[in-house]
Amino acid sequence: xxxxxxxxxxxxxxxxxxxxxxxxxxxxxxxxxxxxxxxxxxxxxxxxxxxxxxxxxxxxxxxxxxxxxxxxxxxxxxxxxxxxxxxxxxxxxxxxxxxxxxxxxxxxxxxxxxxxxxxxxxxxxxxxxxxxxxxxxxxxxxxxxxxxxxxxxxxxxxxxxxxxxxxxxxxxxxxxxxxxxxxxxxxxxxxxxxxxxxxxxxxxxxxxxxxxxxxxxxxxxxxxxxx
Amino acid sequence: xxxxxxxxxxxxxxxxxxxxxxxxxxxxxxxxxxxxxxxxxxxxxxxxxxxxxxxxxxxxxxxxxxxxxxxxxxxxxxxxxxxxxxxxxxxxxxxxxxxxxxxxxxxxxxxxxxxxxxxxxxxxxxxxxxxxxxxxxxxxxxxxxxxxxxxxxxxxxxxxxxxxxxxxxxxxxxxxxxxxxxxxxxxxxxxxxxxxxxxxxxxxxxxxxxxxxxxxxxxxxxxxxxx
DNA sequence: GTACGTTTCAAACGATTGTTTGAATCATAT
DNA sequence: ATATGATTCAAACAATCGTTTGAAACGTAC
Numbered sequence: 001x002x003x004x005x006x007x008x009x010x011x012x013x014x015x016x017x018x019x020x021x022x023x024x025x026x027x028x029x030x031x032x033x034x035x036x037x038x039x040x041x042x043x044x045x046x047x048x049x050x051x052x053x054x055x056x057x058x059x060x061x062x063x064x065x066x067x068x069x070x071x072x073x074x075x076x077x078x079x080x081x082x083x084x085x086x087x088x089x090x091x092x093x094x095x096x097x098x099x100x101x102x103x104x105x106x107x108x109x110x111x112x113x114x115x116x117x118x119x120x121x122x123x124x125x126x127x128x129x130x131x132x133x134x135x136x137x138x139x140x141x142x143x144x145x146x147x148x149x150x151x152x153x154x155x156x157x158x159x160x161x162x163x164x165x166x167x168x169x170x171x172x173x174x175x176x177x178x179x180x181x182x183x184x185x186x187x188x189x190x191x192x193x194x195x196x197x198x199x200x201x202x203x204x205x206x207x208x209x210x211x212x213x214x215x216x217x218x219x220x221x222x223x224x225x226x227x
Numbered sequence: 228x229x230x231x232x233x234x235x236x237x238x239x240x241x242x243x244x245x246x247x248x249x250x251x252x253x254x255x256x257x258x259x260x261x262x263x264x265x266x267x268x269x270x271x272x273x274x275x276x277x278x279x280x281x282x283x284x285x286x287x288x289x290x291x292x293x294x295x296x297x298x299x300x301x302x303x304x305x306x307x308x309x310x311x312x313x314x315x316x317x318x319x320x321x322x323x324x325x326x327x328x329x330x331x332x333x334x335x336x337x338x339x340x341x342x343x344x345x346x347x348x349x350x351x352x353x354x355x356x357x358x359x360x361x362x363x364x365x366x367x368x369x370x371x372x373x374x375x376x377x378x379x380x381x382x383x384x385x386x387x388x389x390x391x392x393x394x395x396x397x398x399x400x401x402x403x404x405x406x407x408x409x410x411x412x413x414x415x416x417x418x419x420x421x422x423x424x425x426x427x428x429x430x431x432x433x434x435x436x437x438x439x440x441x442x443x444x445x446x447x448x449x450x451x452x453x454x
Numbered sequence: 455g456t457a458c459g460t461t462t463c464a465a466a467c468g469a470t471t472g473t474t475t476g477a478a479t480c481a482t483a484t
Numbered sequence: 485a486t487a488t489g490a491t492t493c494a495a496a497c498a499a500t501c502g503t504t505t506g507a508a509a510c511g512t513a514c
Contacts, residue, residue, distance in 0.1 A: 006461080022348060024251035028502060038463055043503060045461090120400040121249060121344050156424065163394035163428050170393025173347040196438035197383065201390045204435020211423035233491080255472060265493055270473060272491095 007045050009035040015056050015107055019114040023053055023123060050125055057118075057130065060100070060111045065137045068096045072140055083148045087203055093141050094168055094198065101172045102191035109172075116169030149206075156210060164202045171198045234272050236262040242283050242334055246341040250280055250350060277352055284345075284357065287327070287338045292364045295323045299367055310375045314430055320368050321395055321425065328399045329418035336399075343396030376433075383437060391429045398425045 013035040017026040028049060032039045046052040071092045075084055101112035118126055145157050171194060240262040244253040255276060259266045273279040298319045302311055328339035345353055372384050398421060 166393040166397025167390035192441040200435045200438035201432040205428040205432035208431020211427035214419040
């Protein structure tokens with residue numbers, strides 16, 4: 001009985017503290033202290049601090065990505081081979097994330113903030129299983145978007161998907177960064193409004209006119225050999 | 228003579244290591260070791276590790292924001308009171324950042340990656356002077372955008388500006404996060420192309436149709452008092 | 455109640471952290 | 485050449501890090 005309680009308490013507290021202070025700055029004593037468990041409990045239940053970090057990601061990420069894949073499966077089954085609307089695809093991918101971020105009580109919001117930050121700061125050992133966890137999902141959504149936007153080059157779609165991930169990360173980070181650009185002027189508590197705002201912004205960006213790329217050797221100082 | 232050399236070497240090395248491993252994970256011995264200076268040099272020249280971190284930001288950020296303000300001044304002077312084109316405003320703000328990010332040799336690129344990451348992870352003591360450093364710039368560009376987009380509510384503009392910052396952050400973080408979404412499929416070395424891609428995406432997002440916001444009390448679980 | 459595997463506990467482990475110290479070295483001006 | 489202030493240096497500082505240990509407490513079956 002006490003076992004599960006201890007594991008869960010550690011995971012929840014660690015998730016929160018990692019989000020607030022980062023991995024390195026969060027000590028085992030802070031975690032176990034706030035969780036009300038013994039210092040040795042982390043090493044006993046998870047093996048090490050790194051393993052704890054991985055488990056914090058794994059327990060939510062696998063569920064999130066399974067949700068995404070299941071919804072995409074359903075959508076593609078309904079369409080029966082026909083290309084999907086880009087807006088539908090984005091709604092599935094980012095909607096799942098924002099739905100999780102809307103969960104303020106269960107810790108989903110905390111986790112999504114943590115995920116958005118870690119995504120740009122791979123911490124070496126997190127990158128490995130983060131890429132592993134995302135590989136299948138990205139491949140599926142990438143393919144769906146390419147199919148949905150026949151006029152847009154695949155490379156451009158990938159970049160714009162990348163930009164959208166950045167926008168979502170900042171959207172979820174919310175207050176932290178917003179306090180810098182606009183001191184308390186924005187309310188990031190209304191996740192319904194946030195979803196609507198982010199989605200219209202993303203769709204506008206995704207369907208924007210294609211950029212006129214400069215000649216590669218013109219603006220870039222790098223010289224391409226044999227070209 | 229040796230003074231300036233030591234200070235600069237420390238700053239450059241610290242900037243790089245902070246970007247690669249984060250603030251907490253980077254030790255004074257790593258910094259001084261890689262810089263080829265004595266361990267005590269950091270405390271002698273900067274006072275503390277925190278002061279060093281602040282100085283790493285300050286030396287580039289003040290210059291960057293002065294550049295932005297000067298360019299905006301010039302543009303508004305040319306316009307003579309007339310609203311600017313939104314694309315021009317974005318070009319000034321994000322162009323300055325990407326121009327700095329394009330500097331692979333002088334460390335500008337390294338710094339912009341560091342900045343993008345720190346922006347969502349305010350580290351408590353960095354947030355203060357980061358907000359201070361940005362306050363004037365954000366106010367000016369916010370006002371310019373509001374003037375340039377009379378049909379768009381100010382709150383919506385701020386949110387979209389926030390989203391754009393996220394997109395830019397991910398764009399500059401580049402390879403790190405891209406390796407997760409697309410294993411080596413994208414070339415983030417061509418900053419000219421990156422600038423064009425990002426700008427068209429942002430403009431599309433900025434000019435997207437306004438979202439239809441859900442009724443506040445409908446989707447949000449929070450109950451607003453006296454409303 | 456006794457035995458057994460699991461979990462918790464206080465205490466300590468060696469290693470590493472940022473910082474400080476006081477002498478040694480340097481550059482410069484008189 | 486000598487004195488002075490700035491800088492560098494090796495060495496040590498107390499504090500804290502993640503992890504380990506062996507015994508104590510627990511629940512559960514016989």
